[in-house]
Amino acid sequence: MESKDFITPCLWFDNQAEDAVEFYASIFPNSKVGEITQYGKEGFEYHHKPEGSVMTVEFELNGQPFLALNGGPDFRFNEAISFYVYCGSEKQIDFLFEKLSENGSVNMPLDKYFWSNKYAFVTDKFGVSWQLDVGDVNSPQKIVPSLLFVNEKFNRVKEAVNHYTSIFPKSKVIMEHPFDKSMNLPEGTLLFAQFKLNGYLMNAMSGSTIKHNFDFNEAISFTINCDTQEEIDYYWQKLTDGGQEVQCGWLKDKFGISWQVVPTILNDLLRDPQKSSSVMNAIFKMKKFDIETLVKATK
Numbered sequence: 001m002e003s004k005d006f007i008t009p010c011l012w013f014d015n016q017a018e019d020a021v022e023f024y025a026s027i028f029p030n031s032k033v034g035e036i037t038q039y040g041k042e043g044f045e046y047h048h049k050p051e052g053s054v055m056t057v058e059f060e061l062n063g064q065p066f067l068a069l070n071g072g073p074d075f076r077f078n079e080a081i082s083f084y085v086y087c088g089s090e091k092q093i094d095f096l097f098e099k100l101s102e103n104g105s106v107n108m109p110l111d112k113y114f115w116s117n118k119y120a121f122v123t124d125k126f127g128v129s130w131q132l133d134v135g136d137v138n139s140p141q142k143i144v145p146s147l148l149f150v151n152e153k154f155n156r157v158k159e160a161v162n163h164y165t166s167i168f169p170k171s172k173v174i175m176e177h178p179f180d181k182s183m184n185l186p187e188g189t190l191l192f193a194q195f196k197l198n199g200y201l202m203n204a205m206s207g208s209t210i211k212h213n214f215d216f217n218e219a220i221s222f223t224i225n226c227d228t229q230e231e232i233d234y235y236w237q238k239l240t241d242g243g244q245e246v247q248c249g250w251l252k253d254k255f256g257i258s259w260q261v262v263p264t265i266l267n268d269l270l271r272d273p274q275k276s277s278s279v280m281n282a283i284f285k286m287k288k289f290d291i292e293t294l295v296k297a298t299k
Helices: 017-027 090-101 157-167 229-240 266-271 276-283 291-296
Strands: 007-013 032-038 054-061 064-070 081-086 105-113 116-123 129-133 143-149 172-178 190-197 200-206 220-226 250-252 258-263
Touching (some): 017 032, 017 064, 090 116, 143 157, 229 250, 229 258, 266 276, 276 291
Parallel strands (some): 007 064, 081 129, 143 200, 220 258
Antiparallel strands (some): 007 220, 032 054, 054 064, 172 190, 190 200
C-alpha cells in the first residue's frame, strides 16, 4: 500500500460531516470530496442514526486522504490532536488564518514566534484545531497531525515516538527538540518531535507542566489500512499492548490515542447493496476485524 494511503485521519462529527468536508475542500488547494456512505438499519443500538443518513465522507486536502464520520455527540474535538499546516507562503497562511478562524477562535494569534516567522493556532467553527506555519516542510505532505501530550503525559513524547517508530515499517525520527535545561527536567525530555510512520509524517509536542483540561479522545483517530489479516493481527496486538480493545476495529493505545485497524477489502464488501447489510451486522459483533468472517458474511 502506498504510504500516503496507509494512515488516514478520521474526524468524528455529530451531524456536520458533510458541511465540514465541503468547507475544508473549499479552502485547501488540491482538494476534493470522495465517496459518501449512509447508515443502514444495522447497529442502531450503537449509533442511533436514522437509516439513510450520512455515515462517512471520504475527502482529500492538499492531496492527502481524510475521513469524516457522523458518529454522534459522544466525543468533542480538542487541542490534544491538531493539524499542523505548512503553508509555504504569506498569501496562503493569511488566507487560511482568515477562513479557519472565522466563527471559530484564535488560541495563538498570527505573529512571529521563536520557531516560526509567522504562525497561528486556531480552532475552526466545527471545533477542529489547526496550527498554521508560513514555513514549508521537506515533504509532499503539507498537513501533519500533531499530538499534544498534556498533564501527567507531558514528558512522554520521546517514549511515544520510540514506541510508534518501533511498530510501523519504514519509520524514522526526523527531528527532536528537547526542553531547555532551565526547566530542570530529566535530560532528553522532548518539547517537540517530528517522525514518519511508513512514510506518513506526524508531529508530537509536550504541553509542558501547565495544567490542561483536555486529553486524547476518539474525536480524532487514525485508520491503519491493512491488506491482510496478518497485518491486522500485528497492529492490533502491538497497539492494544497497555491500551484497550474497543469495538468495530477501534482501539486505544497506551497513551490514549485512538486507532482503527481496518482491512482494505472492507469498502468493496460494503459497496454491494445486496451484501452490505450482512457485512455491517458482522462488523458490529467484532472488536478486531476478521477478514474471513467478513467475506463469509457476503456468501
